[in-house]
Amino acid sequence: MTEVTISTLPAAPLWAFEIWRNPDAVATRFAAAMGFALPKMGTSGGSDALRLIRYEPTVWLLEGDASALPSILDTDGALTAIGGGITRVLLSGTGWRRLLMEGGVFDAESPAFAVGCSASTIIDHVNIRLHVQSEESCLAYVPLSYTQGILHFWQEAAKALD
Amino acid sequence: MTGPSRPNTDQDSSFIFDGMRYPARKGDTLAAALLANGIGLVGRSFKYHRPRGIMTAGVEEPNALVTVGEGGRTEPNTRATDVFVYDGLVARSQNRWPNLSLDFGAIFGLAGPVFSAGFYYKTFFGSAKRWMFYEHFIRKAAGLGNAPRDADPDRFSQRAAFCDVLVVGAGPAGIEAALEASEAGKRVILVEQDEIIGASLIRDPQEQDSAWVSESADRIRAAGGRILTRTTASGYWEHDLVTLTQRLAEPGQIPANGVAQRLWHVRAGQVILATGSSERPMAFPHNDRPGVMLSQAVRTYVRRFGVCPGQRVVIATNNDDAYLTAHALREAGAQIVAILDARPAPAGQANGFTTFNNAHPLSTKGSRHCLKSVSGLVDGVSKSWDADLLAVSGGFTPVVHLHCQAGGSLEWNDAAQAFVPAQSRQNVKTIGGAATPAAIFTSAPVVPAKKSFVDFQNDVTLADVDLAWAEGYRSVEHLKRYTTLGMATDQGKTSNMGALARLAEKQGVAIPEAGLTTFRPPYTPVTMGLFAGAAAKDAGAHKRRLALYDVHAAKKPIWQPLGYWFRPRAYPMTGENLAEAAMREARSVRTAVGMTDVSTLAKFEVSGPDAVTLLETVCATSVGKLAIGRGRYTFMLREDGFVFDDGTVWRIDENRYLLTSSTGGADRMATHLSYVRNYLHPELSVSVVNVQEHHAGIAIAGPRAKSVLAKLIGEEPPRHMSTVATKIADVAVLILAASYSGERAFEIYVDARNATPVWGACETAVVAEGGCLYGLEAMEFLRIEKGHLVVGAEIDGRMTPHDLALDKMLNKAGGFIGSAGLTRPALSEAGRRQLVGLEAVEGSIPEGSMLVTADGKSPEGHVSASAFRILEGGSIALGQLADGFLRHGEELIATSPTRGQRARVRVVAPHFYDSAGERYRD
Amino acid sequence: MMLINCPHCGPRAQSEFIYERTVDSVPPAGVSNDKAMQTLFTRGNPRGVDEEIWRHTFGCRAWMVVTRHRVTNGISHVRAVGPEALP
Amino acid sequence: MNRYSAFGLLRGALNGQKHWQPAWRDPEPKAHYDIIIIGGGGHGLATAYYLAKVHGLRNIAVLEKGWIGGGNTGRNTTIVRSNYRLKPLHDLFEFGLKLWHNLSDELNYNVMFSPRGAMFLGHSDADMVKLAERGDAMRCDGIDADLMTRDEVAKLEPLLDMSRNARFPIEGGLIQRRGGTARHDAVAWGYARGADSFGVDIIQKCEVNGFIRDGDAVVGVETTRGRIGAGRVGICVAGHSGHVAGLAGLKLPIESQTLQAMVTEGVKPMINSVIMSQSLHCYISQSDKGGIVFGGDPDNWPSYAQRGHPMVMEGAIAQGLALVPALSRLRMVRTWSGVTDMSFDGSPIIGETPVRNLYLNGGWCYGGFKATPASGWTYAHTLATGSPHALNAPFSLERFMTGATIDETGTGPMPNSR
Secondary structure (H helix, E strand, O other), X not given: OOOOEEXXXXXXXXXXXXXXXXHHHHHHHHHHHHOXXXXXXXXXXXXXXXXXXXXXXXXXXXXXXXOOHXXXXXXXXXXXXXXXXXXXXXXXXOOHHHHHHEOOOOOOOOXXXXXXXXEEEEEOOEEEEXXXXXXXXXXXXXXXXXXXXXXXXXXXXXXXXX | OOOXXXXXXXXXXXXXXXXXXXXXXXXXXXXXXXXXXXXXXXXXXXXOOOEEOOOOOOXXXXXXXXXXXXXXXXXXXXXXXXXXXXXXXXXXXXXXXXXXXXXXHHHHHHOOOOOOOOHHHHOOOOOHHHHHHHHHHHHHHOOOEOOOOOOOOOEEEEEEEEEEEEEEOOXXXXXXXXXXXXXXXXXXEEEEOOOOOXXXXXXXXXXXXXXXXXHXXXXXXXXXXXXXXXXXXXXXXXXXXXXXXXXXXXXXXXXXXXXXEEEXXXXXEEEEEXXXXXXXXXXXXXXXXXOEEEHHHHHHHHHOOOOOOXXXXXXXXXXXXXXXXXXXXXXXXXXXXXXXXXXXXXXXXXXXXXXXXXXXXXXXXXXXXXXXXXXXXXXXXXXXXXXOEEEEEOOEEEOOHXXXXXXXXXXXXXXXXXXXXXXXXXXXXXXXXXXXXXXXXXXXXXXXXXXXXXEOOOOEEHHHHHHHHHOOOXXXXXXXXXXXXXXXXXXXXXXXXXXXXXXXXXXXXXXXXXXXXXXXOOOOOEXXXXXXXXXXXXXXXXXXXXXXXXXXXXXXXXXXXXXXXXXXXEOOOOOOOHHHHHHHHHHHHHHOOEEEEOOOOEEEEEEOOOHHHHHHHHEOEOOOOOOOOEEEEEEEEOOOOOEEEEEEEEEEEXXXXXXXXXXXXXXXXXXXXXXXXXXXXOOOOOEEEEOOOOEEEXXXXXXXXXXXXXXXXXXXXXXXXXXXXXXXXXXXXXXXXXOOOOOOEEEEEEEHHHHHHHHXXXXXXXXXXXXXXXXXXXXXXXXXXXXXXXXXXXXXXXXXXXXXXXXXXXXXXXXXXXXXXXXXXXXXXXXXXXXXXXXXXXXXXXXXXXXXXXXXXXXXXXXXXXXXXXXXXXXXXXXXXXXXXXHOOOEEEEEEOOOOEEEEEEEEOOOOOOOXXXXXXX | OOEXXXXXXXXXXXXXXXXXXXXXXXXXXXXXXXXXXXHHHOEOOOOOEEEEEEEOOOOOXXXXXXXXXXXXXXXXXXXEEOOOOOO | OOOOOHHHHHHHHHHOOOOOOOOOOOOXXXXXXXXXXXXXXXXXXXXXXXXXXXXXXXXXXXXXXXXXXXXXXXXXXXXXXXXOOOHHHHHHHHHHHHHHOOHHHHHOOXXXXXXXXXXXXXXXXXXXXXXXXXXXXXXXXXXXXXXXXHHHHHHHOOOOOOOOOOOOOXXXXXXXOOOEEOOHHHHHHHHHHHXXXXXXXXEOOOOEEEEXXXXXXXXXXXXXXEEEEEEEEEEOOHHHHHHHHHXXXXXEOEEEEEEEEEEEOOEOOOOOOEEEEOOOOEEEEEOOXXXXXXXXXXEEEEOOOOOOOHHHHHHHHHHXXXXXXXXXXXEEEEEEEEEEEEEOOOOXXXXXXXXXXXXXXXXXXXXXXXXXXXXXHHHHHHHHHOOOOOOOHHXXXXXXXXXXXXXXXXXXXXXXXX
């Protein structure tokens, strides 16, 4: 029996952190100010207080306290609040990888999709962003309006994962 | 057909066929169990309703089709050779009336000489209605089983998988390939359509035995490989994507965990096809009688299922393989009456069998249920033998379907008289019997063409092939389509080579020059529910739920779909219908105040020093002079110059703008903005973020909206087309003073997760001012009366800014998308449809009706939206009318023949309410 | 279903992408209105290789130019387009 | 030419059906024809037939690179209807529908045209208004259309899911009772046999790979079977329009895409009409052999591959099963794909090209089969007289540059979103 638990997490502050020019300079300022590098495509960086997850070439999903960032961006980018439109859904248990293969097209079972990795994909016709927290948990960022539909889909699929 | 040929002792389940209960043994296919119970007649053919039995032991079976299961799990046209018996299985024969033994449809067989290939094309002339009369009976006679009438109670799953190596077919070659790859550290999937792997080793024991099979399976799994049985690789698509169909329950069986089947989308690094070959029948008159079986199938029934399908057996062959069948039958106690070997000389296989060389079967005799005798030609002399089973082997056809679906080519193997896989542009290779079929001997036996079946299920005979040739249907595709050859549920697995040989013979060319039809997915038929997957329940379209769904649901509104969204259409009070509720709500907005949920509007935050440049590229209006805290109406053109969306643009900070546009066009606008920003103008310093779902939106409108707002925010509300960031119920909100209704109005935007308390505060304040909630229906009344446009109604993708009277707002500086398209001459010619208002002179104006000058005239326009004057009453509408701007005052008819409604209307300006816009001013 | 090698995400299933238009359908900046309309309303549409504009809509949302053979579906090249980005 | 009749078949029953002659000849190409039609699909063959029948021309060839009827004619879902919204489309398709109703007799070849009704379902009040608008437009232009109540829909198609809580509940429908289906292959074969009987040369396995030019005019074609001279040349190659026009140096407002269709195993009658939907993108009918024929939207990217994307098919089936849940346990037995010629306003192009003596018939998108008789008839007129008939005059190639597009859905010049 493959196990996975599906739970909705409370709201968190989420931002789109976008760089429109001088990316190297911003990256340098960022690393100096924050103590870690801007994460590469498909990965995340930071801590629970402030995590940046890279899903797009010029945009990072930022979760946590963003107050330090406008000055880092200066006039090379912008920060935009987006958290209202996103539900955080935690998939925990050893079965999360297999669950993500249901109705999916992305290789969540790949060993290369390791802790700290991120991917944006389509599952059951809905654009979902994934972040591997540990071998036993994966966080999914789901569009608010589709949350009900996806939760239902996952709950049904979880009944027959084997 | 003889009776049961194996002991009853190990029979552990039972099944029902045509109402009778029979015992079965674990591991039996339905075909094996039927044979074991002495049942020879299983089905009726498609066209002539000829009695048919079991011909094969695999998925290529053309004859033994039955309906399995009950209620919503009923699966018609199930091959008895491809369903494993479970306790309680219910099967019914099909395409017969009143029953299998006595089928009145067999009359079609008697009239066979008339029902030749292409028969339908040559008769039933007269009117289309007359054809429909005949067609009614033809349709009733056609078809095979009956579809279930009930909904499917089970679920179907779709799952993705990725692997380095996908091996299709778990015979000895496939198992070995999978073992090797998995132990080399590769991610491996091995699929087998049978219930067990290595089944051919039971039929034909080799050095590798069942112990080797199970040990290999263990090693594959231990190395991380996945073995999927009851799984068929049914489609090979682009870039090595293979679809697998896995049965988690047998046809008609209740699945253990609710899922009947799973569709796998496997992306493979490499695909290895070890799909083997299928045996060919031979063409001779009455070769379709129950009791005529393929040789390897006979051997499978004997060795794997312990069923001996006959006691007195004639074998007809053109190769060595059939001698293995003779041995298997002899071991099982059957008598080999004769072996008819097409080859001219003894093949060294005789082993005491009565073998005739240069011998061919010529015909069979028997009853509906069984075979009684076989006649043949030996060195040109006819002979006859009493027999209850004729096992035939006409050679072997490699299963090349997947290779061909992958875009691979074939080459001709002359010894085997078969096509084998050659090159492929995908990463696929074929191994085992599918790559190297056994050699056969072919001659051109002279047999009568009539009743010599090549396509058993569709009743296509050599005579039909000959007729198609004579009538000019000479390409293999014409032949197929004219005769229906290879188009039955077996897709020609047993028939194509026989027909192709005949076609080549007619053309006087070698078989490879005659051509070959295309192999298309699926390899074997796939349950529709499986393709739909979980999406079957919602058509693949999740309902999109408002952030404030719970708040609305508690009020039990009438919901209205809008794309995938569902929004309240009206909030009826007890006893009110939709129209009454909507009119009450609209009146409340006109006379007091109302509030509504506008969350679904498309919204984009555009920031950065180049925000204006981007916005003035996308919007056809000017944006640059907008002061901070101000907003204005805007619209957007396609590149061809037609209006495709509209909305508002707000400057909320020095370098930050909010752009709104229509709900229905939200995805299109998101793509358009992204295209302009990233593809056309990557150099811009600008960020475009889709915040459609981030903000919930609440609109408050009406003469008392301002005082409601003042109470809510404790300060002077922004004036019309101004914006302010403030708080309501201690939650940060952005207020845009914009009006869709024609009244003084405000849109309040709030982080969707914090929307409920804001809504609550607003509702309290609105109700306190004597207002109420309003839904989409009232909103529609309000905007029509005001003359505001809607994307999908007035903005229908065919109207220019001028047609919509928006041209005065066009950005004089140009440079916006669509400015080039606008210059095309037809966009400013006379006769264009233009936006007008319509007021009823008599009757009520039907929405969607046509505008004509008199009954019987062709339409000159149509009604895009209709409503009633909210306070005064009277039917009004917006419409599009040819040269409408010049026709104010003219009377027309708005007619709806499909609804039997019409109204006399007067053309007026498209503003029925406060055309001066005075109600916006404080 | 093709496998498209996204310049930012690596090989991904076609279902994550949306085709938008061909490179040859985009009017170059600054051309005459006539030329712009001619470009917009005609495409080479070759029975062979063409340059197509795709977007990884349900992935990284980036735009790219895919050089693809329309008969074999062989993709010979994928080029990223858009603002300058970090690796 | 043998005349086809029940009597002929009975006679054949006695002689083993041995008296039938080839339905068309297999001639060698001549050096010159008055008119050459490139493309032996339904449209090209119909054009040849009407050139001979209506315009009395005889020196005509149809050049087919493969076998006749082997392209989209044999790869569609066989639906015939004229239920459009815009007037030029009404005029063209309704003219065709009238020809369909007498086509079997006209050709002495049973094309099995079965006007069992083409029904669009509506799933909301808004859908029903849109359907009424379409129906009203049709009725005002003299075309049959009837709105149906829920009960009438349920009576016609008892297996539709009529429950109120369905994802796309059925509120009613719009039916064109004179629409229906036909046997696609028979249309090509019937026109071929008819054209052949007038002396038209139907030349198969003859691919055009170049145009012979004399100044600004086309005077013939280069083919795999040699040079053939021509007075006028008509392109009629559907999805390959871009390729063939390219041989003459033309770029068209056409993009080729794959359109998939599929059929299930045969079952006894269960679907009575042609079911389509205002909000969903699938269409369902049942063939005379009992198979449920299924179609959906095109794979909306360019392709000449004649093979589709499985997930596009899966999407269409999910929608179909939402409408008719009883289809769930039927099995899909065969899929196929055509190469559709998606035009930039969704309407066809029938008329002159900028090259003298070269004409174009294409851009049929996913709606070409139903137009076969009208397309052939109007194209024959255009080729015979050198200028378009009133029916096809609005469908000129130049309309895209002038802006007089005929855009039924208002989608604009993006074939991928049509």
